[in-house]
Amino acid sequence: MRPDLPSLLRRITDDAFAENDWGAPADYIPELARIKPAQFGIAVAPATGDVMTAGDATTPFSVQSVTKVFTLAIALGRSGDQLWKRVGREPSGRAFNSIMQLEQEQGRPRNPFINAGAIVTTDQVLDQREPKEALAEIVRFVRAAAGNEDIHINDRVAASEAAHGHRNAALAHFLAAYGNLRNTPERTLGTYYHHCAIEMSARDLALAGRFLVDAPGLPRLISRTRIRRINALMMTCGHYDGSGDFAYRVGIPAKSGVGGGILAVVPGIASIAVWSPGLNRYGNSLRGTHALAQLSTAMEWSVF
Numbered sequence: 001m002r003p004d005l006p007s008l009l010r011r012i013t014d015d016a017f018a019e020n021d022w023g024a025p026a027d028y029i030p031e032l033a034r035i036k037p038a039q040f041g042i043a044v045a046p047a048t049g050d051v052m053t054a055g056d057a058t059t060p061f062s063v064q065s066v067t068k069v070f071t072l073a074i075a076l077g078r079s080g081d082q083l084w085k086r087v088g089r090e091p092s093g094r095a096f097n098s099i100m101q102l103e104q105e106q107g108r109p110r111n112p113f114i115n116a117g118a119i120v121t122t123d124q125v126l127d128q129r130e131p132k133e134a135l136a137e138i139v140r141f142v143r144a145a146a147g148n149e150d151i152h153i154n155d156r157v158a159a160s161e162a163a164h165g166h167r168n169a170a171l172a173h174f175l176a177a178y179g180n181l182r183n184t185p186e187r188t189l190g191t192y193y194h195h196c197a198i199e200m201s202a203r204d205l206a207l208a209g210r211f212l213v214d215a216p217g218l219p220r221l222i223s224r225t226r227i228r229r230i231n232a233l234m235m236t237c238g239h240y241d242g243s244g245d246f247a248y249r250v251g252i253p254a255k256s257g258v259g260g261g262i263l264a265v266v267p268g269i270a271s272i273a274v275w276s277p278g279l280n281r282y283g284n285s286l287r288g289t290h291a292l293a294q295l296s297t298a299m300e301w302s303v304f
């Protein structure tokens with residue numbers, strides 16, 4: 001028998017706080033490095049009924065790479081399958097910020113969820129517009145999905161990343177060298193850092209993820225075909241070189257970010273967000289991954 005969800009969320013949260021090993025926050029973005037690791041929040045937004053939360057579920061955090069899901073939806077909405085000429089749909093088997101593969105594969109990133117692929121997606125969303133117009137579109141989309149007009153970009157986090165963004169700058173320049181960037185590396189990177197610096201709580205993120213659940217009555221921001229495809233990419237590529245292990249342990253489409261957030265989707269059933277800022281060796285939330293494994297096992301939510 002499946003357990004009662006609110007008490008399961010409380011139990012998962014108690015288990016997280018009983019642990020000693022929280023992992024380490026991202027150290028290459030100074031504004032994120034100083035966040036206390038021992039924090040944990042979880043939220044489940046079911047297809048029908050109210051959102052349920054436990055732990056630090058209303059504390060805002062930097063969603064970082066989780067925004068790649070939203071920018072992908074927007075890029076596909078603006079230019080459809082044209083995007084796939086510039087970026088692939090295969091797992092990379094490499095770290096999110098790997099440079100080597102991009103050179104080997106002549107500037108066409110493996111997928112839209114590694115940094116190189118997300119920089120291309122951002123460039124596509126930017127089109128020939130001013131960065132602030134593209135950012136306004138991204139923030140509007142996220143606010144509409146979450147139903148919260150207060151969601152915003154933390155400029156300090158964006159500036160902190162820009163000041164230390166040598167690897168991303170290298171990736172953007174590689175892309176430009178292979179003719180796979182339409183805007184200057186500086187403009188595209190500035191836009192990319194700012195959308196990565198969107199801040200919201202686990203509760204808001206779970207609500208924002210409902211557009212990928214595909215159930216009657218939920219906000220319909222993109223077509224069903226696109227929902228299915230974005231979920232497929234989240235399943236295969238959402239955790240970088242940890243994607244196989246995540247599918248094995250959790251078994252649902254999900255996207256992580258170095259701010260410690262993970263957005264996960266149980267198709268037709270619920271959107272889930274967890275946040276715990278300490279990361280595992282793949283750069284994915286350590287306690288967050290563990291919590292999702294507990295939740296999907298107890299609820300029998302694995303799609304397999």
Ligand SMILES: NC(=O)CC[C@H](N)C(=O)O
Nearest residue numbers: 064065096115196257258
């Ligand atoms: N995995 C992540 O969340 C990485 C996002 C971060 N902004 C970066 O570009 O490095």
